[in-house]
Amino acid sequence: MTTMTEQSTQVYSIFIRATPEQVWEGITKPEFTTRYFFGSVIDSTFQPGSPYIGWSSDRSQQFVDGEVLESDPPRRLRHTWRALYDEDMANEAPSHVTWEIEPQDGGYTKLTVVHDRLEASPKTAVSVAGGWMYVLSGLKSLLETAKPLEG
């Protein structure tokens, strides 16, 4: 039996040759995020309750609006997500993004992104499905070679 809950969750995971601290920095420092997150400047204090904002690289346009729900550096970050780069998506309900960072053997870290609560946001669900792949492979490339691939 399929429920809406199952359909509304997307899971992405990647192994990165870096420490959990480096992965956390890659996710939270705007000087890194501009280089792999579609050019976005991620702006937040990463304290629960604080805004999670994604700006265009020149900060002229806001791409993403959210709020930090949980923050446990360098292990776990959870925030809401509302895409503002498209009017239809901006009108959809906010969804949730969770970043899980787990140390592995051999100097690797496993990063898992769970994008859930997408049941009321079908357009966002379609849009981010392709996006997270680029974001994660770009982050891996940045942290391992300090040279992200052009998306």
Added chain:
Amino acid sequence: MTDDDRVFKALSDPTRRFLLDRLFERDGRTLTELESELEMTRFGVMKHLRVLEDAGLVVTRRSGREKLHFLNPVPIRLIHDRWIDKYRERQVSALAELKHELEGEEAG
């Protein structure tokens, strides 16, 4: 075995590609659901899912009492970056060189 080897090995089997396609259509399925679409024992399907999981192409998450299987396309993206973009780049630069040469001749 390297990560690439695991991904290529996982993709080399038609049943496993079928399972990925089912998850692409609808993500977050239980073993029972996936099994119902295949003429195969539960154990056989579990073995294939295990290979996909080892390659990172399938990620499982618990939801209450159920274990749900999700398609993780990231390793395919990495293969694409590693094997497709690289060769396409060479092709593009060969074309650019040809254009440069032809236009150069024209100019001379």
